[in-house]
Structures are given as structure tokens and as C-alpha cells.
Amino acid sequence: MIYKCNNCGGNVIYSPEKKAMHCSHCDSLESQNPTPQNSLEQCANCGAPLKLEEFTSAYKCEHCGVYFILDEKVSGVYLPHLILPFQVSRAEAKEKLKQEFKKRIFTPLAFLSEASLSKMEGSYVPFFLYDYTSQVDFEGKGSKVRVWRTGNKEHTETSIYSIQRNMTIDFDKIPVDASIKMNDSVMDLMEPYQYQSLEAFQEKYMSGFFSEFYNKTAEEMKNRAMDKAGRDSETLLQETIQGYSSVTTLHKDIHLMEDKIHYALLPVWIYDFRFRSKTFQFHVNGQTGKVIGKSPISISKVLLYSGSLFVFLLSIGFLIRGIMEVFS
Amino acid sequence: MKQYIHYFRFFLIVIAVLLFVFLGLRLLVKNEEFIRMNDQTLTTERVFDYADKLSDEEENALRELIKETERKIGCDIVLVTENKSLKEQADKDRGYEAYIEDYIMIYADNFYDNQIFGFDKPYGDGAIFVDNWFREADGYQYYWFSTSGKVMDRYSNEMIEHMNQVILDGLSVSPYQAYENYVKQLGKDMSAGALSGLSIPSYIIVLVALLITAIYTAVFLIQNNGRKTTVATTYVNGGKPNLNQVQDIFLTKHITTRVIETSSGGGRQGGGGGHISSGGHSHGGGGGRR
Numbered sequence: 295m296i297y298k299c300n301n302c303g304g305n306v307i308y309s310p311e312k313k314a315m316h317c318s319h320c321d322s323l324e325s326q327n328p329t330p331q332n333s334l335e336q337c338a339n340c341g342a343p344l345k346l347e348e349f350t351s352a353y354k355c356e357h358c359g360v361y362f363i364l365d366e367k368v369s370g371v372y373l374p375h376l377i378l379p380f381q382v383s384r385a386e387a388k389e390k391l392k393q394e395f396k397k398r399i400f401t402p403l404a405f406l407s408e409a410s411l412s413k414m415e416g417s418y419v420p421f422f423l424y425d426y427t428s429q430v431d432f433e434g435k436g437s438k439v440r441v442w443r444t445g446n447k448e449h450t451e452t453s454i455y456s457i458q459r460n461m462t463i464d465f466d467k468i469p470v471d472a473s474i475k476m477n478d479s480v481m482d483l484m485e486p487y488q489y490q491s492l493e494a495f496q497e498k499y500m501s502g503f504f505s506e507f508y509n510k511t512a513e514e515m516k517n518r519a520m521d522k523a524g525r526d527s528e529t530l531l532q533e534t535i536q537g538y539s540s541v542t543t544l545h546k547d548i549h550l551m552e553d554k555i556h557y558a559l560l561p562v563w564i565y566d567f568r569f570r571s572k573t574f575q576f577h578v579n580g581q582t583g584k585v586i587g588k589s590p591i592s593i594s595k596v597l598l599y600s601g602s603l604f605v606f607l608l609s610i611g612f613l614i615r616g617i618m619e620v621f622s
Numbered sequence: 623m624k625q626y627i628h629y630f631r632f633f634l635i636v637i638a639v640l641l642f643v644f645l646g647l648r649l650l651v652k653n654e655e656f657i658r659m660n661d662q663t664l665t666t667e668r669v670f671d672y673a674d675k676l677s678d679e680e681e682n683a684l685r686e687l688i689k690e691t692e693r694k695i696g697c698d699i700v701l702v703t704e705n706k707s708l709k710e711q712a713d714k715d716r717g718y719e720a721y722i723e724d725y726i727m728i729y730a731d732n733f734y735d736n737q738i739f740g741f742d743k744p745y746g747d748g749a750i751f752v753d754n755w756f757r758e759a760d761g762y763q764y765y766w767f768s769t770s771g772k773v774m775d776r777y778s779n780e781m782i783e784h785m786n787q788v789i790l791d792g793l794s795v796s797p798y799q800a801y802e803n804y805v806k807q808l809g810k811d812m813s814a815g816a817l818s819g820l821s822i823p824s825y826i827i828v829l830v831a832l833l834i835t836a837i838y839t840a841v842f843l844i845q846n847n848g849r850k851t852t853v854a855t856t857y858v859n860g861g862k863p864n865l866n867q868v869q870d871i872f873l874t875k876h877i878t879t880r881v882i883e884t885s886s887g888g889g890r891q892g893g894g895g896g897h898i899s900s901g902g903h904s905h906g907g908g909g910g911r912r
């Protein structure tokens with residue numbers, strides 16, 4: 295689909311600021327007229343040949359600059375159930391990056407001024423969201439130790455308890471990205487998304503952005519979701535077993551029952567910076583504005599700031615001691 | 623530079639304020655030296671080198687150090703070297719045959735009392751160290767560190783032991799080194815900071831600063847990629863698990879008992895080795911033999 299403006303023929307794209315379809319040429323709102331983009335070889339707007347990657351579902355024509363969505367990649371088996379429309383605009387994403395770099399005190403000062411932006415694009419990343427019911431059963435032995443003194447004797451009392459736990463955990467939409475391109479650890483840090491903004495899929499939200507359809511099936515990605523559910527179940531179980539000095543497990547069973555799997559598109563801003571012949575990639579959560587990415591580290595800044603902190607702490611410590619001594 | 627100052631502005635302000643307070647207090651307090659209140663002392667001498675273990679220069683150097691330290695801490699600091707048996711005097715003092723280990727203590731106490739030492743008043747604040755180079759009947763050379771007034775209040779058994787150790791350490795170098803150690807250690811132990819008990823050892827300050835710096839650096843290096851913002855309950859419906867069964871049933875208990883080896887004088891503050899001399903004045907202190 296290509297969304298063209300009824301008033302001027304320009305490209306209408308989804309605007310996170312206006313929360314509406316917007317034509318940047320004539321400033322019209324919701325003036326879109328959808329034109330199908332069925333071909334995978336040719337731009338339906340200008341006829342230029344397309345060089346698409348395997349999993350592309352939304353792209354920008356390199357020739358005429360129009361954003362299009364490949365209709366057959368968002369329908370049928372590829373039809374997403376849910377979409378979380380971009381809430382952070384391009385300008386806001388840039389501002390978030392700026393703020394983040396200010397916080398990253400070890401980033402060289404020149405990074406912001408010298409780095410060139412080689413890529414900056416909003417992208418919908420394909421995710422599978424898994425619902426699980428986790429049944430946790432635990433049996434163990436715990437000991438509590440109490441120590442007290444009478445006269446010159448020290449008494450140690452060890453009490454043994456039988457610990458029984460049974461809990462049901464209702465996991466809702468554990469996200470796993472289904473894009474090979476996207477680094478899993480980066481996507482994990484990108485979480486969480488606020489699911490209350492999820493909407494039933496509408497193609498128009500993709501206009502103005504890039505996107506992929508799922509690279510792997512929900513069945514293939516399941517293990518990562520189960521790992522997460524298992525780990526969280528374990529953590530939540532441990533949180534209910536408190537106050538013991540030692541616990542031995544007699545029986546533990548974490549059983550995951552799969553309820554539902556949702557195919558969803560979640561928004562991410564991707565920035566590639568070129569700095570001193572290296573590329574630094576940053577991701578900004580298109581909903582929350584959270585920034586993920588490794589920035590360059592300036593060794594001299596690490597030494598300067600750590601060294602300064604050390605010297606300042608020493609000065610404060612010795613001055614406080616000096617003052618205390620004078621006072622007494 | 624702008625970023626640097628902005629980043630550390632809090633530290634710079636705190637340091638400036640502390641420095642100002644510190645220097646201000648220093649100026650106010652600097653001139654405040656102790657003034658000797660006892661005019662009954664029979665001598666102005668502090669170094670009695672009867673055993674002739676020190677050269678004239680060394681004696682003068684010690685006198686200077688003692689004079690300076692006395693003003694700082696408000697205590698008389700006396701040093702005596704001897705090279706004779708102290709038995710006769712001890713027996714006379716006691717009126718019976720004194721224990722050989724007690725000779726030197728009796729001598730030290732009497733020396734202090736007879737000269738009417740004491741910085742604040744007769745028999746008041748001060749310390750005396752007596753080093754006898756003569757081998758008594760048992761073949762040992764005895765030494766004794768005797769305390770009076772606030773020095774006695776300050777010195778615990780542990781501190782007396784430490785003082786004697788510091789002196790012995792110096793003795794392995796030279797007698798002068800030993801006696802200098804005595805005066806300096808006394809100055810340290812009786813300094814205002816040490817007295818208040820608030821003085822933080824330097825290595826603690828360095829260690830704490832080092833630790834905070836290490837954590838700071840590590841945190842910023844680790845967070846260079848971004849920090850994790852999910853918890854175990856992030857994807858749990860209702861924010862918490864449903865607990866179907868939570869049971870902690872007491873089964874059994876057993877008690878074991880052991881006897882604690884207590885070290886004597888634990889937690890005791892000052893007043894180590896207290897006793898009353900024949901002159902009726904209380905002294906503390908401790909010594910040993912070699």
C-alpha cells in the first residue's frame with residue numbers, strides 16, 4: 295500500500311506527534327488514499343525497480359522517496375494481530391539520544407559533534423508475544439539459625455522447617471523478536487513496551503516506516519520465551535522463600551502451559567553513527583524512548599573522571615577528619 | 623572543561639566549603655596551646671640520662687621534642703635512664719622485700735611523685751618512661767611506662783602494650799630512637815583527634831574512596847550499553863503470582879553450646895594497670911624486661 299494525499303498527491307505518513315495520518319507537503323490530516331503495492335519488483339508510484347531484502351514488509355523507494363507497504367507481506371499468514379504505533383517522533387528520538395549521551399560521561403565529547411548519522415530510520419520489528427500459565431510446585435527443607443550468649447557460653451539453635459509452595463503465574467505477552475537482523479540482547483534491553491497501547495493491526499500505521507515480517511515461525515522462537523518464563527518463575531518462587539539461612543530442594547517442578555501467541559509489530563528507531571571509521575548503532579524504543587547502544591569510550595575521560603572522583607573523595611574524607619579533630 | 627566542572631560541581635562546592643571551615647577553625651584553634659598550671663615541680667628538666675645512653679645533641683633534641691609535645695597535649699613527659707639496681711629503694715618503699723618485677727614500677731612512680739610532676743596540677747597529667755640498663759638479680763633489664771592523670775585515663779592495657787612495643791622496636795635501632803618513639807607515640811595517643819575517639823585512620827578513608835571510585839567506574843562502564851528495565855513480574859498478569867499453597871511447617875530443632883574464650887580486658891577503655899603509689903597518688907602503666 296502507498297498512502298497518497300487526496301489534496302496534493304504527496305506521501306501521507308503516520309505522525310506520532312499528531313497521532314494521525316499526515317501529509318507533510320500540504321499539512322492535511324487524514325487525507326490518505328491507499329494505492330495497492332502488490333509487486334515486489336517495481337515501485338507502484340514511480341515504476342523504479344526495487345531491491346528488497348528477504349524479510350522486508352515496508353520500505354522507502356530509493357528513487358521517488360515514497361514509503362510503501364508490501365500488501366502480501368502483511369496479509370494472510372503474515373497478517374499481524376497487533377501493532378503498537380510509534381509514539382516517539384523522529385525529533386523526540388534524537389533528543390533522547392542527546393540526553394543519553396550527556397549521561398554517559400565516558401563518551402568522548404567529540405562523539406556528538408563529529409559523528410555523522412549514516413542511518414536513521416523508524417522500524418516496526420516483528421515480535422511474537424507468548425502467553426503462558428506457569429504451574430510452580432516446590433518442596434524443600436529450610437533451616438533457621440539463632441545465636442545467643444549467656445555468660446561465657448554461646449548457644450546455637452538450628453530449627454528445621456518443611457517448606458511447601460504451590461503457585462500459578464499468569465504470564466501475559468512475553469516478547470521475543472522474530473527478526474534475525476535484530477540483536478537479541480539489544481531487543482531484551484529495549485523492553486518493556488507498555489502493552490495498553492497495543493492496537494488491532496492497521497496497515498496505515500506502517501506508512502512512513504520500515505518493517506520486516508517474522509523471519510522465523512512462532513514455534514521456532516518459542517524456546518526463548520519459555521526460557522524467560524522459566525527464569526521469571528524461578529525468581530518469583532525464590533522470592534516467596536525468605537528468612538532461611540539455608541534451603542535444600544527436595545522437589546521442584548515448573549510447568550509451562552502455552553495459552554496464546556500473538557504476532558505483533560513493535561516500534562524501534564535505529565540510528566547508525568559513523569565515528570572515527572567505526573559504526574555505532576543505537577536503538578531507541580519507539581514507545582518509551584529508552585536508548586540502547588554502545589557508545590565509544592574515551593580512556594582519557596575514564597581516567598580523568600575516575601581519578602578526579604577519587605581525589606575529591608579523598609579530600610572530603612581528610613577534610614572531614616581534620617574538622618572533627620579540631621572540634622574535639 | 624565546562625562539562626567537567628558542571629559534572630563535579632557538587633564535589634567542588636562541598637570541598638570548597640569544607641576547606642573554608644577547616645582553615646577557619648585551624649586559624650581559630652591553632653594558637654590554643656596548653657598552659658602549664660603546676661608551679662610546684664622541683665625541676666624543669668625532663669630528660670634524666672643517668673645511664674648515659676644519649677649524646678648531648680640527642681638529649682637536647684629530645685628536650686626540644688618533649689617541650690613541643692607537652693604544649694600540644696598538655697602532659698608532662700619524663701624520660702629516665704638508669705644503670706643500677708632498684709632493689710634497695712623498692713624494699714624501703716614497701717617496708718618488706720618487694721617483688722623483683724615491681725622494682726621499676728615503684729621507682730617510676732616515686733620519681734614522678736618526688737619531683738611533683740603533673741602538667742595541670744601537682745601529681746597531675748603526665749607520663750614517665752624509665753629504662754634500667756642494669757641487670758637485676760634475675761639477669762633481666764627492666765623498663766616501665768608509668769601514666770598519671772588524663773594519660774592514665776586514656777591508656778588501656780592494649781595501648782600500654784603497644785607503647786612498650788613501639789619503644790622496644792626503636793631500641794633495636796638505638797636508645798635515642800626508642801625514646802623518640804616514646805615521646806612521639808605519646809603525642810599521637812594524647813592528640814585531640816585520638817582523644818575524641820573520632821579519628822578515622824587514613825587507610826580507611828583511602829579504602830572507602832577507592833571502593834566508591836571502583837563502583838562508579840564499573841557502573842558507568844557496564845551501563846555503556848543501556849540498563850535492564852524489566853523485572854520478574856513485568857509480564858505477570860496482575861503483577862504477582864497466585865499463591866495456592868504457602869506452608870512453612872516447623873519440624874525439629876537442636877541447640878549446640880560452646881564456651882567462648884574471652885580475652886581479658888576486652889572493651890576496657892583506659893586506666894590500664896592502675897595502682898596507687900606509696901605517696902598516695904594513682905598511676906597506671908606497664909613495662910617489661912629484656
Ligand SMILES: [Zn+2]
Pocket residue numbers: 299300301302303304317318319320321322325
Ligand atoms: Zn497533501
Ligand SMILES: [Zn+2]
Pocket residue numbers: 337338339340341342355356357358359360
Ligand atoms: Zn518510487
